[in-house]
Amino acid sequence: MTGAPATFSLLLPVYHGDDAAHLRRAFRSATLDQVLPPDEVVLVQDGPVGPALGAVVDEIESGPVPTTVVRLPRNVGLALALQAGLAACSHEIVARTDADDVCLPDRFARQVPLVAGGYDIVGSAIQEFVSEDEPGIVRVPPLTTEQITEGARFHSPFNHPTVVFRRSAVSRAGGYQDLPLLEDYWLFTRMLAGGARGLNLREPLLLYRVGAGAYARRGGVRLLRSEIELQRRMRRIGFTTTAQWARNVVVRGGYRLVPEKIRVLLYRGLLTDRAR
Template identity: 65%
Template structure:
């Protein structure tokens, strides 16, 4: 590890709905398979889990035994939801630089080396493109987020400018922005907006350095009344904070809110067309604020 690349933690939340085999695959991808190893992995068990997942959690240190990566499992007695679980995990991380990881995704071997080089240059928040997959041998479409700081800032008025499972950030800058706040399925977007508003230096890498697992319920999670309520709350928070104008709030409520209410079949078609178009336009962002997380 060079002087420009600080020691860092990986923050990985787990809850009862996660698959033990997917967890083990995700864990290996951020430890033994990385060209640049983290100093530690902090796994947050968000509430009770079943016996198979508990066994997988207990076996994680053995999976990293060939490295000098420290593995710690923070066990929460009750399921508190993704935002609160991540806040607990951040408080437990030893290092200021923290990489996010989800329990069902896969980080490619160069991910941390590429991102930590930019953190060493002074960036506070660095994400990457992601590639959807259901089977690692058959990867799907690539979601390319806005790349430059200016594009990130501009896109954030309409979409989340980062793919949450791909980000590396400084915990001190997260804390300066107020940390994760409970906003079901939108906590990451709201955090990124507040980080940008408080001066975080941010960018994204164009390469898909994280494989993002897409299950059968992916499109259902992007709609429904629960998500619509979070969407409306998010739009009001962004307007109240001064991040968006009234015109932007109205546009977002109509476009983003309407998207949450259309039938799943139409949402699938609209999403695919939008992401494919954005994959060739790196000045726009991808909305990953509805990804999998700890159920509350």
């Protein structure tokens, strides 16, 4: 890429369940520690937060990194919080990260030029971790646009906290829409169905925190309901065939109901296959 780097916004949601120390670390890793730092940060506070987390939000707002804090009066969930944040972003290119993950220093220097060069959405692999000196499994998503589109018919094709996208491409797809715990997958599906060009980098550019309950959250009746609704929507827009819909309801739906220990084994087996 020649000339000046493209300008971009960083979109970061926060809610009452986040940890204050994790937020401070996540924010620094995505701003001051970056080779190519964002031109602005839009931090969305999704409803009231406790004193410790609120103090870090205030610290960020008054700090050296240009930051707009969008304070929502009540917790509306991730999809609607991100939509509110997108409306406050000043730039066409928007990078996502979460309040408990750690961006590696060259993340945006690797991804932003690719979006500026023509891709609509660029993600990367992630490396799970409990503490930063104990790295865990690497999750490698499908890489090319063709692999991403084909893979999306069975599993989410991007690691959501790693994506950098064109705001206009997200808007054309209808933006983030409420679908608890699967709002990102539904957005990616609509973007790809509309012809968006996607790419994933094989190298992990983000450390993804997996604390207690990480695998428990991948199951349960609430997520099963969202899974069934996701599959209904994907079939409705013609992204999946009837056979793929039936497979997904049985396999992905069944995965939500198996005991957590079995879910961990199945999940890690799926990751191994995708990495190959």
